[in-house]
Amino acid sequence: MAQMLFTLTGGGRSEWKRTEAARLNERDGGGSGSIGISWAAAAYWFIACVCKHIEPGNLAGIQHIILVLSGKGGVGKSTISTELALALRHAGKKVGILDVDLCGPSIPRMLRAEGKAVHQCDSGWVPVFVDQEQSISLMSVGFLLEKPDEAVVWRGPKKNALIKQFVSDVAWGQLDYLVVDTPPGTSDEHMAAVDALRPYSPLGALVVTTPQAVSVGDVRRELTFCRKTGLRVIGVVENMSGFVCPHCTECTNIFSRGGGEELARHAGVPFLGSVPLDPELTRSLEEGRDFIQEFPQSPAFPVLSAIAQKILNETPAQLS
Numbered sequence: 001m002a003q004m005l006f007t008l009t010g011g012g013r014s015e016w017k018r019t020e021a022a023r024l025n026e027r028d029g030g031g032s033g034s035i036g037i038s039w040a041a042a043a044y045w046f047i048a049c050v051c052k053h054i055e056p057g058n059l060a061g062i063q064h065i066i067l068v069l070s071g072k073g074g075v076g077k078s079t080i081s082t083e084l085a086l087a088l089r090h091a092g093k094k095v096g097i098l099d100v101d102l103c104g105p106s107i108p109r110m111l112r113a114e115g116k117a118v119h120q121c122d123s124g125w126v127p128v129f130v131d132q133e134q135s136i137s138l139m140s141v142g143f144l145l146e147k148p149d150e151a152v153v154w155r156g157p158k159k160n161a162l163i164k165q166f167v168s169d170v171a172w173g174q175l176d177y178l179v180v181d182t183p184p185g186t187s188d189e190h191m192a193a194v195d196a197l198r199p200y201s202p203l204g205a206l207v208v209t210t211p212q213a214v215s216v217g218d219v220r221r222e223l224t225f226c227r228k229t230g231l232r233v234i235g236v237v238e239n240m241s242g243f244v245c246p247h248c249t250e251c252t253n254i255f256s257r258g259g260g261e262e263l264a265r266h267a268g269v270p271f272l273g274s275v276p277l278d279p280e281l282t283r284s285l286e287e288g289r290d291f292i293q294e295f296p297q298s299p300a301f302p303v304l305s306a307i308a309q310k311i312l313n314e315t316p317a318q319l320s
């Protein structure tokens with residue numbers, strides 16, 4: 001504990017002690033879930049407030065916050081978060097990604113940032129910059145784990161405490177967009193994220209689904225969650241919507257098609273587009289490559305670019 005507090009409150013840029021985080025994770029994994037990082041966070045806040053080392057409002061420089069939600073796991077939420085961030089970045093925007101999918105942090109790998117370390121400055125944790133121009137910054141629990149495939153086995157209160165700490169303590173600086181990748185479903189973690197983010201900036205949700213009725217049904221629950229928490233729905237994205245044969249360019253609707261669009265129409269929320277299954281997208285994510293820059297001929301490229309463009313077109317007017 002003493003070591004952790006030292007690393008969190010010490011002056012200058014000292015490296016986050018990942019081994020200490022991993023040790024706390026190990027010690028508390030599956031246990032009471034109420035000690036460890038959450039206690040350290042409380043102590044950290046107390047000391048930070050007393051010493052006035054931490055400026056409140058680390059999110060104050062962010063123009064727009066977009067929460068990416070999905071009813072089910074594996075429908076491509078992290079994929080859409082990553083590609084949206086890349087597309088916005090290629091449109092000249094400064095973008096941050098906050099990965100609050102604590103049990104499945106896949107974005108560091110998708111952006112080839114695995115193994116990078118989070119540093120500390122006077123105003124909090126410095127996110128990892130994933131490109132040389134420092135136009136995309138990323139914060140993920142993946143950076144706090146000793147090994148990339150280590151499991152985070154925490155109970156709800158502890159996860160919520162870390163999400164709140166991510167929201168308050170990451171020094172993003174000036175950003176045009178913060179894309180928040182959430183776990184699947186509508187859990188306590190979503191409430192923690194929404195509650196913690198609400199005071200800082202206009203907020204909207206982008207809901208990802210696959211076209212099948214079973215996934216679309218889960219999206220209805222997401223839309224209800226948005227309504228109940230007062231989150232504006234920016235739009236629905238249908239992912240894995242058809243497979244375009246690379247040889248003959250014929251599109252096969254493997255998981256049916258159009259469920260997301262129909263749901264959006266019924267719910268009265270915007271439909272942003274249907275992203276096809278695209279092997280080049282899978283490959284670029286596996287290899288941590290920049291799909292938007294490297295694969296402009298791919299079938300998923302025009303749809304992902306159009307989704308980013310719709311967000312660019314409407315966010316200044318509607319979210320401000």
Ligand SMILES: Nc1ncnc2c1ncn2[C@@H]1O[C@H](COP(=O)(O)OP(=O)(O)OP(=O)(O)O)[C@@H](O)[C@H]1O
Nearest residue numbers: 073074075076077078079240276277278281282285
């Ligand atoms: N349109 C697509 N074309 C090809 N592959 C895709 C597409 N969308 C997602 N994938 C692949 O599907 C897998 C699951 O995607 P992803 O991790 O983004 O889903 P998720 O909803 O974030 O999952 P989780 O709920 O586990 O966080 C990944 O391997 C990704 O590369």
